[in-house]
Amino acid sequence: xxxxxxxxxQKEQTxxxxxxxxxxRPKTLEEFVGQEHLLGPGCMLRxxxxxxxxxxxxxxxxxxxxxxxxxxIIAGQTKSEFINFSAVTSGIKxxxxxxKQAEDATLxxxxxxxxxxxxxxFNKAQQDAFLPYVEKGSIILIGATTENPSFEVNGAxxxxxxxxxxxxLTEDNIVTLLxxxxxxxxxxxxxxVSMSEEQIRAIAAFAGGDARTALNTLxxxxxxxxxxxxxxxxxxxxxxxCISRKSLLYDKSGEEHYNLISALHKSMRNxxxxxxxxxxxxxxxxxxxxxxxxxxxxxxxxEDVGIADSNALAVxxxxxxxxxxxxxxxxxxxxxxxxAYLAMAPKSNALEVACMEVTEDLRTGxxxxxxxxxxxxxxxxxxxxxxxxxxxxxxxxxxxxTPMPCxxxxxxxxxYYRPKQSGAEAAIADRLAEIKAWKEAHKDEWSTEE
Numbered sequence: 001x002x003x004x005x006x007x008x009x010q011k012e013q014t015x016x017x018x019x020x021x022x023x024x025r026p027k028t029l030e031e032f033v034g035q036e037h038l039l040g041p042g043c044m045l046r047x048x049x050x051x052x053x054x055x056x057x058x059x060x061x062x063x064x065x066x067x068x069x070x071x072x073i074i075a076g077q078t079k080s081e082f083i084n085f086s087a088v089t090s091g092i093k094x095x096x097x098x099x100k101q102a103e104d105a106t107l108x109x110x111x112x113x114x115x116x117x118x119x120x121x122f123n124k125a126q127q128d129a130f131l132p133y134v135e136k137g138s139i140i141l142i143g144a145t146t147e148n149p150s151f152e153v154n155g156a157x158x159x160x161x162x163x164x165x166x167x168x169l170t171e172d173n174i175v176t177l178l179x180x181x182x183x184x185x186x187x188x189x190x191x192x193v194s195m196s197e198e199q200i201r202a203i204a205a206f207a208g209g210d211a212r213t214a215l216n217t218l219x220x221x222x223x224x225x226x227x228x229x230x231x232x233x234x235x236x237x238x239x240x241x242c243i244s245r246k247s248l249l250y251d252k253s254g255e256e257h258y259n260l261i262s263a264l265h266k267s268m269r270n271x272x273x274x275x276x277x278x279x280x281x282x283x284x285x286x287x288x289x290x291x292x293x294x295x296x297x298x299x300x301x302x303e304d305v306g307i308a309d310s311n312a313l314a315v316x317x318x319x320x321x322x323x324x325x326x327x328x329x330x331x332x333x334x335x336x337x338x339x340a341y342l343a344m345a346p347k348s349n350a351l352e353v354a355c356m357e358v359t360e361d362l363r364t365g366x367x368x369x370x371x372x373x374x375x376x377x378x379x380x381x382x383x384x385x386x387x388x389x390x391x392x393x394x395x396x397x398x399x400x401x402t403p404m405p406c407x408x409x410x411x412x413x414x415x416y417y418r419p420k421q422s423g424a425e426a427a428i429a430d431r432l433a434e435i436k437a438w439k440e441a442h443k444d445e446w447s448t449e450e
Contacts (some may be wrong), residue, residue, distance in 0.1 A: 020219040021212050023186040024177075025069055027076060033180075033211075034066060034173040035166055045164055052078045056134050056141040058119070058149050058158070061166030064210030067144035070166075071115040074142065080111040095129045102139045112139045119143035120152035127154045134160050168209025175204045177211050178218050192231025193222050199239045206243040217242050257288070261296055264339070268297075269304050273343040280339040281332060290331050294320035297338045308348035308423035315341050346423025354416040361411070368408030373448050390448030403439050403446040 026032045029039060029046060038045040048054045054074060059067040075082030083098060102112040119127070133139045134157065141161065143149075149158055169177075178200050181187035203221070207214035221242045225232040260283050267275035283293055298316040305312040319338040323331040377387035392402040407414060419429040 019216065020181055020187055021215040024181045024184050024215070025072065027073065029073060029077070032066065032069065032073060033176050034169040035070075037167070038164055049074055049077055054078060054113070054140060054142075056139075056161045058143045058145060058153060058161045058163045059166055060145055060147075060149050060163055062146055062168055062209065064207070064212035064214075065166045065169055066211065067166060068115075068117060071142050071144065074113060075115075078111075078113065080113040080140065081105050082113045082115065085114055085116045092126055092129050095126060099129070099133050099138065102133060106138050114139045114141050116141065116143045118145065120145040120147040120149070124154055127157050131157055131160075169207075169211055170209070171201065171204045174207050174209070174211060174214045175200055178203060178214060181215055181218060188222055188232075191222070193225065194231060194233045195221075195239075199234060199236065202239055202243060260286075260288075261293075264293070265296065265300060265304075268300055268339060268343045269347065271343055271347065273340040276339040276343040277336045280335050284328065284332055284335055290323040290328055290335055291320065293335055294323050294338065297342060300342055303352045304347055304349055305342060305345045306348045306351040306425065307419065307428055308346040308425040310424065312342055312345045346425070348420045348422045348425045350417055350419050350425065353418070357416050361414075365410070368410060371405070371408065373404065374406055386448075399438075401435065401438055403442040405446065 029049065032039060037043065040046065059070065061067060071084075072082075081102075083101070085094075085098060098114065102114065105112050114130075116122070116130075130139070130141055131154075134141050141157075143153065143161065145152060149163055153161075182193050182195065182200075183189050199221075203214055203217050206217060221234050221239050222232055224238050224242075225234040260279060264276060264279040264283065267279055280293060284290055294316065298313070298320060301312040301316040316338055319334045322334040326334070372386050373388065373390040375382070375387040377383040382388075390404075392404045394400040394402055405412060417432075419425040419432060421429060
């Protein structure tokens with residue numbers, strides 16, 4: 001299967017048949033907008049490109065920030081054959097065909113740069129097919145991905161690639177691109193388009209750092225503008241119609257899903273109800289399952305609030321039930337209820353810390369036997385073996401307290417639950433301190449012979 005380079009594909013289309021984003025695509029580093037942290041004077045990636053010294057790399061960033069554009073610029077500025085390869089439409093057979101082309105080119109002394117768009121869509125076997133050619137130097141691989149390469153790219157392949165993180169474009173970056181598209185002959189430079197600064201900035205703000213979204217929106221606004229002998233005038237109403245609905249960046253199975261649930265969890269932990277409600281409803285608005293959000297809140301109620309406000313768990317469970325009964329969109333207020341309540345609840349992670357410390361002791365320590373005195377003795381044999389001997393029934397003693405230890409001997413004195421001075425847990429901390437002081441004072445009274 002013959003793969004086409006970016007430039008081959010551009011030649012196959014007349015400029016006016018291409019979308020605006022393709023017509024005004026930058027061709028040099030000087031025309032490229034954004035990613036100053038990578039392409040500013042003296043920055044690593046710029047230096048590698050300018051000195052024709054590139055190696056295999058991964059471009060990681062959200063859509064519309066210049067990954068493909070940057071690859072095409074590398075094609076133009078390095079002395080290599082450039083092949084554009086899509087992970088969406090290609091399989092192992094196509095990979096092997098391209099690798100053969102690359103090896104043939106190597107025999108002729110020609111270096112091959114292989115650009116793989118959406119490399120995260122390749123499975124492990126497909127990614128493994130690249131590895132020997134990257135190791136031999138038959139190709140220089142440039143992969144582009146919107147997903148975290150730590151999760152989506154094989155470790156062996158990732159270790160042989162330098163990862164460059166591309167950031168969302170700033171609003172000013174987008175404004176620069178839009179103004180260039182309006183002035184450039186490849187864009188609307190010959191159409192005398194009239195747009196205000198406010199209209200351009202409205203589109204830039206709507207794009208959310210995505211150049212492709214911005215240019216597509218601009219194209220829609222201009223093509224629907226009012227045509228006259230003097231040119232094209234874009235009205236505020238037309239711009240408003242084009243930006244009436246923003247599709248939030250979200251992938252329920254990708255990294256952004258975990259970024260958003262992390263933002264919700266940490267906003268509640270930081271007692272910020274405004275941020276907690278925002279992140280919770282943003283997940284809901286993006287199509288996430290309300291029951292998933294509610295389940296995470298149930299966990300949070302014990303992990304981060306705990307006994308400081310035991311009612312938090314009841315609220316979270318009730319909200320889960322309400323979401324189950326009503327579903328979306330009506331359950332949005334219940335999700336907001338839990339988010340705000342949990343954010344404002346007093347915080348204690350004492351239970352979470354206790355769980356982690358017990359788990360670590362269970363993992364690293366021996367399987368301690370249960371002390372004989374707190375074992376049941378339902379049979380005579382068990383009683384003869386001293387099961388339950390010396391057990392003290394707490395209700396038979398003043399204050400329901402005895403000095404009887406309940407942990408294995410090797411863990412005597414180990415403290416797992418350490419309540420904090422937060423909410424209801426402050427009173428519990430005082431109560432626990434009194435209990436421990438009493439047990440310490442009466443420890444010499446303990447004996448299994450009693």
